[in-house]
Structure formats: structure tokens, C-alpha cells
């Protein structure tokens with residue numbers, strides 16, 4: 001018995017043969033049924049109200065939200081604000097952690113750029129926290145340039161109804177859309 005359980009433990013501890021999985025993703029406009037899923041198992045529940053407002057603006061055509069859909073689950077998102085007259089503004093870009101560094105973020109940005117172009121914009125802007133070196137590297141690789149630095153101050157109401165103030169030390173970045 002002892003021998004059998006030792007063997008069983010050795011088998012359970014084994015790292016099994018690795019295998020590749022092909023993923024079919026689509027980037028599409030957000031839908032109402034994405035909103036609960038965009039909370040990513042509770043880790044982003046604090047954005048519930050923000051997401052609701054964004055969705056409502058999305059339906060009004062003021063801010064457009066896109067998701068990277070994997071088997072009907074949004075594993076990435078981006079928002080493009082098209083309400084200004086001078087430039088489109090890209091923000092709320094994120095990819096669920098296990099799916100990062102696979103090219104999904106780049107794809108979401110590219111979609112954001114074509115949406116901006118489609119709305120007649122010649123420029124797209126974004127803000128990146130100074131300490132977010134990885135994201136800044138990604139934006140620079142995709143042709144964005146720093147043109148300003150500032151502290152962005154904004155607030156949101158979380159899922160408990162509590163207001164949070166955010167102070168972010170950011171670089172403003174922009175890209176000309178040809």
C-alpha cells in the first residue's frame with residue numbers, strides 16, 4: 001500500500017508532456033453580456049460602474065469599446081474615445097494576465113488606430129504611467145511618441161459605491177495616423 005501511494009505520488013508530481021493549443025480570437029465591439037465577464041472573476045469588479053458608463057457611451061457612439069474574444073470570453077479590452085474633435089484617445093487597454101505577451105495588446109491597439117482613422121482622425125493619443133515601462137515600450141514599438149508629461153487626476157465609483165481619487169504620473173503619447 002505504502003509502495004503504491006509512493007508511486008502514485010511520483011506520478012502526480014510528474015510534469016506531463018507539454019502540448020500546444022491553437023487559439024482563435026476575434027476582436028469585436030463590446031456587448032452587454034460582456035460586462036460581467038470583463039470583471040475577470042472579481043479582480044476588476046471595482047470597474048463595474050466605469051464599464052457600465054463606457055458601454056452606454058459606446059451605444060451612443062462617443063466612446064467605442066472593443067474586446068478580444070476567446071470562445072465568448074473577453075480576455076482583452078480597449079476603449080477609443082472619439083468624442084473630441086482633434087484626436088482619438090485610446091485608454092483602458094488590458095489583457096488578462098495569462099494571455100499577455102502573445103500579441104493581443106498590439107492587435108487591440110491596431111484595431112483602435114483603424115477605428116480612429118475610420119472616424120477621420122489624423123492623430124491618436126494615450127497616456128501611460130511613467131512607471132509602466134513595459135507598456136511604454138510596446139507603444140513606442142508601435143510608433144507612439146511622448147509629447148508631454150503631466151499628472152492625470154480622475155475619480156471613479158467602485159462596486160461598493162465608494163469614490164476613489166486617482167493621481168497618475170503619466171507621459172502623454174501620440175501617433176500620427178497616415
Ligand SMILES: CC(C)(COP(=O)(O)OP(=O)(O)OC[C@H]1O[C@@H](n2cnc3c(N)ncnc32)[C@H](O)[C@@H]1OP(=O)(O)O)[C@@H](O)C(=O)NCCC(=O)NCCS
Pocket residue numbers: 093094095096099100101102103104105106107127128129132133134135136137138
Ligand atoms: C500592456 C498590455 C495591454 C499589452 O498587452 P499584450 O497582449 O501583453 O501585448 P503584446 O503581446 O502585443 O506585446 C508585448 C509587449 O507588451 C508589454 N507588456 C507585456 N506584459 C506587460 C505587463 N504586464 N505590463 C505592461 N506591459 C507589458 C511589453 O512591452 C511586451 O513586449 P516585450 O515582450 O518586448 O516585453 C498587457 O500586458 C496588460 O494588460 N498589462 C497590464 C495593464 C496595462 O499595463 N495596461 C496598459 C495601461 S497604459
